[in-house]
Amino acid sequence: MTSLDRLAMYTEMVRIRQYETRIMQEYHADKTPAWDIGAGLIPGEMHLSAGQEPAAVGVCAHLKKGDAVTATHRPHHFALAHGVDMNAMTAEIYGRTTGLCKGKGGHMHLFDPENHFSCSGIIAQGYPVACGQAMAMKRRGTDNVAVAVTGEGAANQGAFHEALNLAAVWNLPVVFVIEDNDWAISVPRGESTANTSNADRAAGYGIPGVRVENNDVEAVFEAAGAAVDRARAGEGPSLLEIHTLRLLGHFEGDAQAYRSDLETVDERDPIPRYAASLMESGDLTEAQAEEVKAAADAEVDAAIQFAIESPLPQPEDALDDVFA
Amino acid sequence: MTATETPPDAGTRRVTTAKAMAEAIGLEMRDNPEVFVMGEDVGAYGGIFGSTTDLFAEFGADRVIDTPISETGFIGAGIGAAVEGMRPVVELMFVDFYGVCMDQISNHMAKIHYESGGAVKVPMVLMAATGGGYSDAAQHSQCLWGTFAHLPGMKVVVPSNPYDAKGLMASAIRDDNPVLYLFHKGAQGLVWMEKNPRSIADVPEEAFTVPIGKAATAREGTDVTIVTLSLSVQHSLDVAEELAGEGISVEVIDLRSLVPLDRQAVLDSVAKTGRLLVVDEDYKSFGLSGEIAAIVAETDPTMLAKPVSRLAVPDVPIPYSRPLEYGILPTREKISAAVKDLLA
Numbered sequence: 311m312t313s314l315d316r317l318a319m320y321t322e323m324v325r326i327r328q329y330e331t332r333i334m335q336e337y338h339a340d341k342t343p344a345w346d347i348g349a350g351l352i353p354g355e356m357h358l359s360a361g362q363e364p365a366a367v368g369v370c371a372h373l374k375k376g377d378a379v380t381a382t383h384r385p386h387h388f389a390l391a392h393g394v395d396m397n398a399m400t401a402e403i404y405g406r407t408t409g410l411c412k413g414k415g416g417h418m419h420l421f422d423p424e425n426h427f428s429c430s431g432i433i434a435q436g437y438p439v440a441c442g443q444a445m446a447m448k449r450r451g452t453d454n455v456a457v458a459v460t461g462e463g464a465a466n467q468g469a470f471h472e473a474l475n476l477a478a479v480w481n482l483p484v485v486f487v488i489e490d491n492d493w494a495i496s497v498p499r500g501e502s503t504a505n506t507s508n509a510d511r512a513a514g515y516g517i518p519g520v521r522v523e524n525n526d527v528e529a530v531f532e533a534a535g536a537a538v539d540r541a542r543a544g545e546g547p548s549l550l551e552i553h554t555l556r557l558l559g560h561f562e563g564d565a566q567a568y569r570s571d572l573e574t575v576d577e578r579d580p581i582p583r584y585a586a587s588l589m590e591s592g593d594l595t596e597a598q599a600e601e602v603k604a605a606a607d608a609e610v611d612a613a614i615q616f617a618i619e620s621p622l623p624q625p626e627d628a629l630d631d632v633f634a
Numbered sequence: 635m636t637a638t639e640t641p642p643d644a645g646t647r648r649v650t651t652a653k654a655m656a657e658a659i660g661l662e663m664r665d666n667p668e669v670f671v672m673g674e675d676v677g678a679y680g681g682i683f684g685s686t687t688d689l690f691a692e693f694g695a696d697r698v699i700d701t702p703i704s705e706t707g708f709i710g711a712g713i714g715a716a717v718e719g720m721r722p723v724v725e726l727m728f729v730d731f732y733g734v735c736m737d738q739i740s741n742h743m744a745k746i747h748y749e750s751g752g753a754v755k756v757p758m759v760l761m762a763a764t765g766g767g768y769s770d771a772a773q774h775s776q777c778l779w780g781t782f783a784h785l786p787g788m789k790v791v792v793p794s795n796p797y798d799a800k801g802l803m804a805s806a807i808r809d810d811n812p813v814l815y816l817f818h819k820g821a822q823g824l825v826w827m828e829k830n831p832r833s834i835a836d837v838p839e840e841a842f843t844v845p846i847g848k849a850a851t852a853r854e855g856t857d858v859t860i861v862t863l864s865l866s867v868q869h870s871l872d873v874a875e876e877l878a879g880e881g882i883s884v885e886v887i888d889l890r891s892l893v894p895l896d897r898q899a900v901l902d903s904v905a906k907t908g909r910l911l912v913v914d915e916d917y918k919s920f921g922l923s924g925e926i927a928a929i930v931a932e933t934d935p936t937m938l939a940k941p942v943s944r945l946a947v948p949d950v951p952i953p954y955s956r957p958l959e960y961g962i963l964p965t966r967e968k969i970s971a972a973v974k975d976l977l978a
């Protein structure tokens with residue numbers, strides 16, 4: 311990993327964080343005084359990925375054109391890291407005609423066929439779809455790979471296991487990623503899951519399983535590199551569990567009264583930690599860090615502006631697009 | 635208020651639909667050690683839509699069980715406990731998640747009694763949140779009650795207000811059959827969602843039942859019958875009040891149960907008004923609105939002064955953006971226009 315790789319990963323993490331921080335502000339801005347989930351310029355559920363940037367950035371750093379990602383209800387970090395256009399994604403979150411899905415999908419249903427990116431609000435259901443994308447890649451003789459993402463809570467869903475077996479028995483180029491942020495809404499991992507590492511489940515399907523501790527983007531980069539290389543080389547799927555952090559509530563508006571680890575959350579934020587370590591190693595200066603943030607903010611401003619200035623759909627547009 | 639339930643005799647207090655559901659479950663749990671609750675985030679969180687509020691504090695993790703995200707697993711486990719004679723109340727967080735557990739629901743929960751020639755009972759309640767209107771998009775906004783009602787073997791109840799929510803929950807838990815209990819998020823009275831004042835109402839503190847299979851005349855009228863359920867009852871009552879000012883008398887029938895369906899209540903009302911509007915937040919084709927129309931068509935179509943009118947979601951998935959979503963939902967404006975069309 312070069313100094314440039316490190317700076318690029320830091321930059322992408324900051325870009326995602328600045329984006330979501332702003333989306334969070336915009337989301338809440340017009341929901342007061344009576345907080346109403348359906349009100350405002352950005353209505354509906356909002357699951358932010360703050361704290362989980364190392365997972366998306368460390369994995370997507372290895373992806374190239376034609377590679378696919380299936381993400382979850384918490385999709386922004388993977389979408390941005392995988393190259394989904396920020397303007398079109400933001401417009402979708404604002405429900406505009408210029409959005410990725412013309413306002414039909416929303417924040418949990420972002421579809422970008424050009425980048426082979428999709429997500430689903432139904433737990434674990436992106437896993438089988440990634441298998442199918444990998445089948446297509448393999449049958450067409452490309453060296454592309456499909457990355458499937460879920461949370462640790464999703465590892466207890468049937469589709470998760472069916473997909474692992476399919477990919478293993480058909481030797482598909484899939485990288486299965488689990489983001490373990492310790493919580494599935496209000497349920498801590500230990501109360502829902504009998505084993506302590508989901509990477510161990512890989513053994514049940516005869517594929518490699520690795521658990522990356524400490525929410526460390528460089529460690530994710532290393533582990534994901536091995537899994538992607540293996541898939542590209544035709545050697546089959548791998549499972550990667552990344553121990554990460556849910557910095558915020560499950561969704562915006564979640565008071566987190568159940569959350570026992572709230573006090574230590576801020577000090578575990580991976581971005582200031584990575585900045586400090588890069589500064590210590592001489593890979594990042596204060597001035598660079600400022601620049602990175604300013605550039606991210608400018609891009610985010612422009613995306614929000616684009617979304618707000620874009621037209622809302624007409625009610626009758628709802629009747630289009632049911633069939634091809 | 636409805637005429638069919640046990641009359642309230644203790645003091646009443648104003649509670650939300652969500653709280654009313656939780657109270658009913660709590661009362662049954664106190665009364666019967668065989669009743670327990672399981673589902674995702676039903677414990678300390680109290681259910682994402684408040685259906686298990688305060689139960690965890692009273693009954694603890696042993697009887698209010700947070701499950702893994704394994705719907706096939708824990709709904710199947712509910713069935714197993716029920717066939718052993720317990721009375722589990724199981725929550726599927728959003729009805730939209732039926733896709734990952736439909737085999738347990740349809741092929742097991744709903745069929746075991748019949749398949750066993752009546753030898754095995756499945757006295758469980760499966761509750762789930764339904765409905766849209768707050769931009770939760772295609773995978774979190776459906777009603778789907780018609781889908782379940784189509785499949786034989788489970789009762790399907792759909793309350794529209796706190797009183798019925800409490801009474802129907804008590805009936806559902808005491809029923810020896812599997813009961814699917816569908817509650818609309820927009821009628822729960824949640825603090826974080828726009829709500830109609832009808833989602834908060836006087837409800838007796840003590841246990842009472844509302845019979846499963848009896849519709850309620852939510853408002854009497856003479857010109858037009860609206861047959862509806864769930865949140866659309868609240869909308870329809872608002873419209874009926876408004877139209878009363880214009881001299882239009884609307885009768886609102888709240889079905890409350892789809893299975894069993896109170897066909898007579900539909901016929902009695904239509905016999906009186908001669909005009910029928912069915913309002914349904916579920917998909918239009920092959921569903922509830924067609925079923926209600928068929929009741930009249932099969933019995934005596936000459937009751938109708940005008941052809942039946944159906945206002946339902948026009949067979950598209952629920953879109954995200956507000957103008958799109960409100961373009962397809964049965965809003966008050968559309969209900970009002972449909973009533974006026976029937977009288978034109």
Ligand SMILES: Cc1ncc(C[n+]2csc(CCOP(=O)(O)OP(=O)(O)O)c2C)c(N)n1
Nearest residue numbers: 384431432433461462463464493494495731
């Ligand atoms: C099949 C299904 N069940 C339940 C849900 C509701 N739900 C949405 S997110 C979530 C928790 C997911 O936890 P995890 O997989 O760990 O991901 P995280 O939210 O922590 O990122 C649940 C239960 C759902 N969307 N789909």
